[in-house]
Amino acid sequence: MSRSTVGALALTALLLPLVAACVDNDPGAGASSGALTVSSTADACTVSSATAESGTLTFQVTNDGSDVTEFYLLGEDGLRVISEVENIGPGITRDLVVQVRPGTYFTACKPGMVGDGLRAKFTVTDSGKDVGPTGDVAEQLTAAEAQYVAYVKDQVGALIAGTQEFADAYTAGDDEQARALYAATRVHWERVEPVAESFGDLDPLTDAREADLEDGQTWSGWHYIEKDLWPPAPADNGGEEYVPLTPAERTKAADDLVGWTQDLVDQVNDPQFTFEAFQISNGAKELLDEVATGKVTGEEEIWSHTDLWDFAANVDGARVAYEVLADVVEDKDPDLAATLLERFAALDALLAAQGSVETGFTSYDELTEQQVKELSTAVDALSEPLSELTAVVTGA
16 A cells, blocks of 8 residues: 555546556666656655646656655645655666646655655646547547446445445454454455545555554554454563553454445445556556565465455456456557466466465465565566556557
8 A cells, every 4th residue: 555645535536547667777777768857855855847848757766865765656736646666775766757737737756755755836838639548549548447436336336335344343352253354344445445545644544554643643554453353462561561442442453444435435436436457557667566575475464364355356457457458458568468368467466375365365474484475476576567567548
C-alpha cells in the first residue's frame, strides 16, 4: 500500500487520464530525450520545467537525498493522485510515464515517504494533439477497461461481505472466528489495491501498518485490529505489555473498517467510475512493488504472519490486470507477452507449494531463508518485464 496520507479524493480523479510505467534506471543515468528531470532531496523537489504540453510525459526522478523518496503527479485540488512512483532509493533514478490532458496539476516529492510532500504547481498546455490511443487499439483498450471494472466490482462486493462478517465476529469477542476470517477477507482488498489507493485517504485509513504512522497520527484499519487479535509479547511491542482494546474500542474499530470499505464499494459502483487502461497497467506493476517491499519482507502482516495470502492476492491482481490487456500486448510485443506468462507461471508454482487462498498458506515466519529468497527472486524476475507493460500499452 502507499505509505503516505493524502486528503479525500473526489471521484473525478478517475476521470483523468492516467499513468504508465514506473521503470527502474541506472543510478545517475542521464535524462532520456524529452524527459522532464526531477531531483528529490530532503528539502527540495526540483522539476526541470513547471510547464509541458499535453500528451505523453516522462518524469525522470532522481533521488539526490539520503532517504527513500516518492514522486507524485496530483490533480488541480492537490489531493487526487494522477500517478506516482514509490520507493526510490538514494542515488536511484526511476521514470514515471503519464498521459495528461491540458490543465493544472501539482508535482510532489515525499522524502522519507511521509507527510504532504514538497509541492509545486505544474501546468499542462494544449498541444493540439489527441491524448491516448486511437483506432483499433482504442477499441481493444475500451473492452479491457470494461472487463477490469467488472472484476473490481466483483472483488469489492466480496470484500464488503467478508468485512462485515469479520467485524461481527470481532465485536462479539469471537476472536477465533475473526482470526479465521482475517486473511481470506483481505485478499479481495489486496487484489484491487491500486484502485483503493487512487481514492486518497481510504488506503491509509484502512490499511496502514503501525510502522507507517507519522507522529500524532491515529491508527485504524485492518492492521490495528490485527495486532489486537494476535497480541504481541512485550519484547515485540517496544518492551511494553500490550493492552487489549476495550469492547467500545473494538466496536469503533470494526465500524470504521466497515464504513470505509462501504465507501470504497460506493465509489466503485458509481455510474461514473472508470479505470483507464493506463491505470490498469501501472497498477499491475504497483502490485508487484507491493510484494517486493512488504510481503516478501514479512512486514505487512507482522502480527498474524499471513503475508502469503496478501502476496498471492497481489499476484492475482497483477495477473488479471495483464490478462485484460493481453490482446494489445500480444499484438504489439509478443515476446513480452510470452515472457510475462512464463514468469507469472513460475511465481504461481512457488506460491502453490506453500498452499492456496482457498486452503490456507504456510505461516510466513515458518518459511526458510531459501524459500523466501526463491520467492523474492521470482518476484524480481516478473517485475522487470512487467515494468515495460505501460509503455507497450500506451505506445510511449
